[in-house]
Amino acid sequence: MIITKTILVVDDNPDVITSLKTGLEDATRVYRILGAENGQKCLEMLKDNIIPDIILLDIMMPQMSGWEVFDRIKENPSWNTIPVIFLTARTDRIAKNAGSFLGEDYIEKPFEIVDLKNRIEKVFHNKASKKALVDK
Amino acid sequence: MSNEPEIGKEMSKEEKLAGISTTSQNTVRVEQIAKGSSGTVLGVPSSISGNSMEVLENTRNSNNGKNTEPSKDLSEKYRLIALNTSDLIVFTTFDVDPIFTFVSPSHLKILGFEADDLLGKSGLDFIHEDDKQHIMTILLAYIDAKINGVLTADMVENTPKLDFRFRDKSGQWHFLHSTVDMVNDELLFISKDITEQKRMEHELHEKFDKLQKSELATLNIMEDLQNTIGALTIAETKIREKNQELQKINSELTSVREELTFLNRDLEKKVKERTADVEKLLKQKDEFIGQLGHDLKTPLTPLNILLPIVKEREQDPQLKELLEVIFKNVYYMKNLVIKTLALAELNSPNTQLFLQDIDLSMQIRDILDLQRALFEGKNIVLENNIPAETIVQVDLLQIRELFDNLISNAVKYSQESEVKITFDAKEMDDFIVISVKDTGIGLEPDQIKHVFDEFYKVDCSRHDLDSTGLGLSICKRIVEKHGGRIWVESQGKGKGSTFFFTLKPHKRTSGEENIMCKH
Known part of the structure; x- marks a missing residue:
């Protein structure tokens, strides 16, 4: 199997990054998982031209929240096409709604790895069809 | 007093028609009754008391300042007066039961009688029953005084005056006002018919009575009004008292209301404070649940991802079985956390x-x-x-x-x-x-x-x-x-x-x- 997609996981809990590495990378062997333990690191990686195919973004992080990181990404023309799926442990509706409306999708922690994989694939699929449409 | 003329000797035409002769000093008797051309029956006395003459003559003399007329002329004059006056002139016997001896034409005319109806009859027969006693008493006293010569000066000056009812021919009663005098041996009644006066008097009385009654009624009404006014005054006083009571109650109520308003305001304030407290607590609860949810879900995430992978990779069946137990419990805990938080969120009043x-x-x-x-x-x-x-x-x-x-x-x-x-x-x-x-x-x-x-x-x-x-x-x-x-x-x-x-x-x-x- 060839690794085809790069996934950047931004979460202040390193265990989440580790588990996703194991769950997505090892299990499927089609994803390469990159991790950033906070918003700052994420933006630095992007600035270093490490452009992932998708970002899994945690909302509640110290210093810089997921919303702020999302804004920075969308502000930048070279980054704003990167799809974002919010990962959230928050139960309040504001987070849920904002997550689903702003980003491509959102998924509530704790999630099933299969569920996450389906959502990621759906985003890729949608992006591909859009691209195909634009190319035509 | 000394002159006592004989009237009977000089009779006129009328005397011839009704001839009267003197039989005694004390009585006048009707000797002849004749009908006049007018159909009126007249009785004319043959003798008239000299005393009366003298009185009349004296009156006349004092009026004129002369005393030249002879007695013969006087007699004729008195006769003419008696025949022509509108007053009712009657002579009767000098008696308690007086008998008519002369009745003037005016008397007959006014009372509708003819001479025969009265002459020789007792005067008392025509007097109203109720008046008889009175008349008889007066006459008796007068006659008695006359006979016994104890006539007082007052009696001479003021001859008896009688008011009585006299029956006319048709049976109607006439009120007569009479003065009584003695002429020779006869009683002279000079009367006026005061029926009309009496009637008017009666009417006046009635009117007066009515007036009195109406006055009484007015007085009664006045009294009633006064009573009413009194009652009204009392009622007014009571109302004023009640009013004062009411005002007192009202002021009490006002103070109670003010107190209530104050308490209410206080209560509202407290309720607001409590509500704010409750809302604050609810918000804190929601925040706490949110935080708790986040903190529970975060560690569950890697567990949930890694456990199935670890379990799958494990080759040792014994260890695999133990991992299955761990997995089941983690799975249950995960579900419990998710559902409890979901339900808590749904039950929160702040959830929209x-x-x-x-x-x-x-x-x-x-x-x-x-x-x-x-x-x-x-x-x-x-x-x-x-x-x-x-x-x-x-x-x-x-x-x-x-x-x-x-x-x-x-x-x-x-x-x-x-x-x-x-x-x-x-x-x-x-x-x-x-x-x-x-x-x-x-x-x-x-x-x-x-x-x-x-x-x-x-x-x-x-x-x-x-x-x-x-x-x-x-x-x-x-x-x-x-x-x-x-x-x-x-x-x-x-x-x-x-x-x-x-x-x-x-x-x-x-x-x-x-x-x-x-x-």
């Missing part, structure tokens, strides 16, 4: 619905697409019979949760290897009734009652790690929040169950259509 119009059929398709992936390895048939373009106004996330719960519930409670879940929707009245039918184990009537209760598990004896007992409670809360109703029907054990719930259909108003047209 984010309503939007969704095509139910399309949403079910999306949900089923995601769910199918979770059912890998199980033989589950999902059938969506919901008609296209069934538009409902709902909170999308909650509706997804509702269907997730109903589907996982149907899968959980099926013993057969194959489960068929059918979705349908029907518009009924103002609602859309959605049904989720499964071919699972079904429900007993007793279970149907409690199936939506929190932490209710159909099989209590089993330590069921698959079920939290909260899924259907969450469903119920979601449907209720949308103003709908949820219920379950089952033919009994082994015969499957059908869950029904109602949702409001979206109704487009003209205003909305306009907005949509603009877009």
Whole structure:
């Protein structure tokens, strides 16, 4: 199997990054998982031209929240096409709604790895069809 | 006094008609009765007392200052006066029972008699019964005094005056006012008919009586009025007292009201404070639950991801079995956390619905697409019979949760290897009734009652790690929040169950259509 997609996981809990590495990378062997333990690191990686195919973004992080990181990404023309799926442990509706409306999708922690994989694939699929449409 | 002329010797024509001769000094007797040309019967006295003459003559003399007329002339003059005066002149015998000896023409004329009717008859016969006693008393006293010569000066000066009723020919009573005098041996009655006067007097009396009565009535009315005024005054006083009482009560009430207002304000303030406290506490509770949820879910995430992988990779069957126990418990804990938090959120008064119009059929398709992936390895048939373009106004996330719960519930409670879940929707009245039918184990009537209760598990004896007992409670809360109703029907054990719930259909108003047209 060839690794085809790069996934950047931004979460202040390193265990989440580790588990996703194991769950997505090892299990499927089609994803390469990159991790950033906070918003700052994420933006630095992007600035270093490490452009992932998708970002899994945690909302509640110290210093810089997921919303702020999302804004920075969308502000930048070279980054704003990167799809974002919010990962959230928050139960309040504001987070849920904002997550689903702003980003491509959102998924509530704790999630099933299969569920996450389906959502990621759906985003890729949608992006591909859009691209195909634009190319035509 | 010394002159005592004989009147009887010089008789006129009238004397001839009614000849009268003197029989004695004391009595006048009617000797001859004759009818006059006018039909009037006249009795003329033959002798008249010299005393009377003298009185009359004296009066006349004093008036004229002369005393030249002879007695003969005087007699003729008195006779003419007696015949022509309008006064009623009567001579009677000098007696207690006086007999008429002379009656003047005026007397006859006024009373309707003829001379024969009266002459020689007793005067008392014509006097009213009630007046007889009085007249007789006076006459008796007078006669007695005259006879005994004890006539007082006063009696001479003021001859008796009599008021009495005299019957006329027709039987009518006439009031007569008479003066009595003695002329020779006869009584002279000179009377005036005062009937008219009496009548007028009577009328006057009556009028006076009436006036008195009316005055009395007026006085009575006045008295009544005064009484009324008195009563009114008393009433007014009472009213004033009552008024004062009322004012007192009113002022008391005002103070009580003020007190109440104050207390009310105080109470309102306290209620506001308490409400604020409660709201603050509720907010704190929500924040706490939010934080707790976050803190519980975060460590569960890597556990949930890694445990299945570790379990799969483990080769040692004993260890694999232990990992399975760990996995089950983590899975249960995860579900419990998710559902408890979901229910807490639904029960919070601060939770609002984010309503939007969704095509139910399309949403079910999306949900089923995601769910199918979770059912890998199980033989589950999902059938969506919901008609296209069934538009409902709902909170999308909650509706997804509702269907997730109903589907996982149907899968959980099926013993057969194959489960068929059918979705349908029907518009009924103002609602859309959605049904989720499964071919699972079904429900007993007793279970149907409690199936939506929190932490209710159909099989209590089993330590069921698959079920939290909260899924259907969450469903119920979601449907209720949308103003709908949820219920379950089952033919009994082994015969499957059908869950029904109602949702409001979206109704487009003209205003909305306009907005949509603009877009």
